[in-house]
Amino acid sequence: MENIKSITHVILTGGVGSRLWPLSRKSRPKQYLDLFDGKSLFEMTFDRNRNIADRVMVVGNIDNCHLSRAVLEKTNTAYIDIIETTPRNTAAAIAFAAFASKSDDILIVTPSDHIIDGMEQYEAAMQEAIEKASKGFIVTFGIVPTKPETGYGYIERKGDDVVSFREKPNQVSARDFIAKGNFLWNSGMFCFKAGVLLEELKAFQPEVYEKSKIAWENSSKGNLDLDLSLAIPSISIDYAVMERSKKIKVVSSQFTWSDLGSFESVYDYLISIGHPVDENGNMVIGTSNYTAFIGMKDTIFVCTDTANLILKKEFSQDVKSLFSELERENSSLLD
Structure with missing residues (x-):
């Protein structure tokens, strides 16, 4: 050395x-x-x-x-x-x-x-x-x-x-x-x-x-x-x-x-540090507002000021296609 x-x-x-x-x-x-x-x-x-x-x-x-x-x-x-x-x-x-x-x-x-x-x-x-x-x-x-x-x-x-x-x-x-x-x-x-x-x-x-x-x-x-x-x-x-x-x-x-490359990996990480999920594995990210999930499991609700995303955990890789679609539309939601 x-x-x-x-x-x-x-x-x-x-x-x-x-x-x-x-x-x-x-x-x-x-x-x-x-x-x-x-x-x-x-x-x-x-x-x-x-x-x-x-x-x-x-x-x-x-x-x-x-x-x-x-x-x-x-x-x-x-x-x-x-x-x-x-x-x-x-x-x-x-x-x-x-x-x-x-x-x-x-x-x-x-x-x-x-x-x-x-x-x-x-x-x-x-x-x-x-x-x-x-x-x-x-x-x-x-x-x-x-x-x-x-x-x-x-x-x-x-x-x-x-x-x-x-x-x-x-x-x-x-x-x-x-x-x-x-x-x-x-x-x-x-x-x-x-x-x-x-x-x-x-x-x-x-x-x-x-x-x-x-x-x-x-x-x-x-x-x-x-x-x-x-x-x-x-x-x-x-x-x-x-x-x-x-x-x-x-x-x-x-x-x-x-690499926290998807919401599935973020979900796993947040669970490991004690982030709450309900009894059906549903998780809320980004808001402390009361949020209820009915008839859903392993669903992630992502809340921001200008856009929300609701996704089943196993479809996490598909968010990239949505991003690309918004990019094609030149959407200000990406900024």
Whole structure:
């Protein structure tokens, strides 16, 4: 550990959280909602890594950078702010963070909207990842699955070697993965030396590398130019590097993890912290008004000032289609 110059926690805050509409809006995406024990997911993400990393970097966008700033100013934290003018997916976002670092710096990259419990296991996984990253590996974090979840991607592994990355499976494949026992949930968190990641990106996606470099070199105080950003191919880090590099290792961990990507996962989390449900499993989110459910079970009522949503828990993934429909109509309800 002595030879490590700097560990930077890179927080990616780009997502809108379309599956959590109407709670999550473009002006206040899910990672900034104070829904969870009075803190936002963004603040919790920052908190859990403050003892591990000695620098913080936030890669966000023009619409939400002020929300990140408010949280970090409240905690008196100095940080490096990288502001995207247009979303270009995770390969570009991570490339900017790497270009803003020294080659030997170790970056821990996490989304800003995940719930994690079990800090001892989490910190052990981080230390193992930092050790592997210092040897030149790109580390991905796999979570030991607790159920055949269809909302997550999976990592097939042999020891700490990755055999394959799998897209979100259907129910049959998910059960099959669990039965095989060597599949982990793909958490979307990574750890690597900045220079190693950039070398691999350059090898496998030279255009993303070159165009991101140009955009970064022409940025001013972390603000990226719109036209130069639009020239960068929009591709995820998984496709760009993870699924192709020979330097990937996986750290497997038992900490409790959820990406809170749907109302079903929010429902499960809220139940775990004592949020009330009625005897038929119906839940109210967003209002303290008396609400009665008659003839319904496992239904979630989501209340906001300008829009309400009523859904059966198992249809949680369908909220994204509703969001897309409102987007096509250019609805102000998304703002």
